[in-house]
Amino acid sequence: MSTVQGKLKLLDQTRNFLALSKLKSCNYVTEDDLQNSYIPIKTHNMLKFGRNGNEVNVIINHPAISGVHFAMWCILFDEDSFPMCYIKDISLNGSKINGIQLQKDTSYLLRHNDIITIDDMTGSICAFQFIEPIEVKTDDTIFQKLNINQQVNKWCISNRIVGNGTFGHVLICKDETKKPNQTRKLKSKDYAVKIIKMKADRINKEGRILLLLNHPNIIKVYYTSMDLNNNLYIFQDLATGGDLFSYLAKTDCLTAIPETEALLIVYQILLALKYLHSRGIVHRDLKLDNILLESPEPCTRITIADFGIAKNLTSTNGRMHTVVGTPEYCAPEVGFKANREMYHHFSRAATLKDPDKGYNNKCDLWSLGVITHIMLTGVSPFYRDGTEKSIIESAMRGNINYNIRHWEKISSSAKDFVDHLLKVDVRKRFDSKKSLDHLWLKKHRTQLDEIYIKRILQGNSPNDSLSGMKTAKNSADHENRVSSEHNWKRKKPKTMVISSKKVKLNTLTSYAKKQPI
């Protein structure tokens, strides 16, 4: 079940212009909500307002309103975090927050009591007040709790946490120099800052690598800084659609997405990997949690984040020997051992015993294979009973069972693609260039490029961009995604029998957020 995470109060005469669309299957707004003048904003549901009843949830009947005027959604990182509600204007005439014009196609975090208005020449057509759950408004203790600064250079950090990891907290911040300027009068963007408690002698590797990079599918970093308490601040773009884990975790299990949608995500990840690998950089911790979305819908731009254990190989001999990553996504040659006593030494990371072995940038392609497998089937290929030992042993064997029902509707070229990435023998595994040339991508390359340029790079929002691409015969997953009511959180592992022959595979869709080593 999805839950209400915020509300829009209808102000003034707004109610008179509103009607519910016929999109019953995915419209959770009811006549009662309109009568009571409160529209709920729920997790996992894009809420669209506009004039076109076939595309929006709430119709605003007025000639100055665009077909789809603005969209809202809510992201909840996990069950312990505060919800983040966002708004994106996609209209011709524009929308305002507290009287300040929103930049078209840009997402803004909504704050308690924000007033959203749509105006025409004569004044305000409709007005909504955003109401946040009570706890969000009052939590100002975060700066003391984390022992961090609220102001760093020109950046002002807010009390809102977008995500937490093993090493960092990610908070919303603003660039103070970008106050709405008088001529354009546009609302300034929100940014994110990742704050990591560093050991005294540690250098800022993550910031250093990220500052070198400039690619549409890699999170853009603007500035890094260290304070007197050894907190490292990495100021970067805010990904307003949450991460891929949250996007897929709509029920107790991870849900598969349609093949076309997965294809566009894979394409973007591959473009980023090709860029990274050609510069000698290996990510080494690709996983669902580190793939960020611009908005939680198909055809969105994705960015790769978390370069905390990335390696710049230009200064080495091109091979790595440190055992790092997250076992579930980690290539066998990286050297995770089912028995930790087998490690040469083990602090935060272990080192491979045999200096001749080592691994190269193809470890990222294995991780992409795992991610693609999950997106297409909802199943994590080597998860077994969820213990580190069983995951590692299963990845070493590398056997993928393509006979489970989850693969039934997936095209043979998609299966073949996954198979070429999840090759235990590194020599047989595709690199990023070969992967981009694989039939699964190649046969849709023209459409992928078209969508990439129009939607990803230019940010246009046609709703049916993926409809022309016929990959699988049909996609039952599609129905899963639009119809049901969902509730999600970062889950505890559990097991499930998925073979009709009663073979216990336990490759389960429901699992906890994985911590890297």
Ligand SMILES: Nc1ncnc2c1ncn2[C@@H]1O[C@H](COP(=O)(O)OP(=O)(O)OP(=O)(O)O)[C@@H](O)[C@H]1O
């Ligand atoms: N720029 C961003 N915009 C929005 N959300 C973000 C951003 N960066 C990170 N996040 C969220 O915060 C979470 C934690 O961030 P990140 O993975 O960088 O931290 P970490 O401590 O390195 O995590 P890990 O435990 O994977 O090493 C991510 O999974 C994501 O949901």
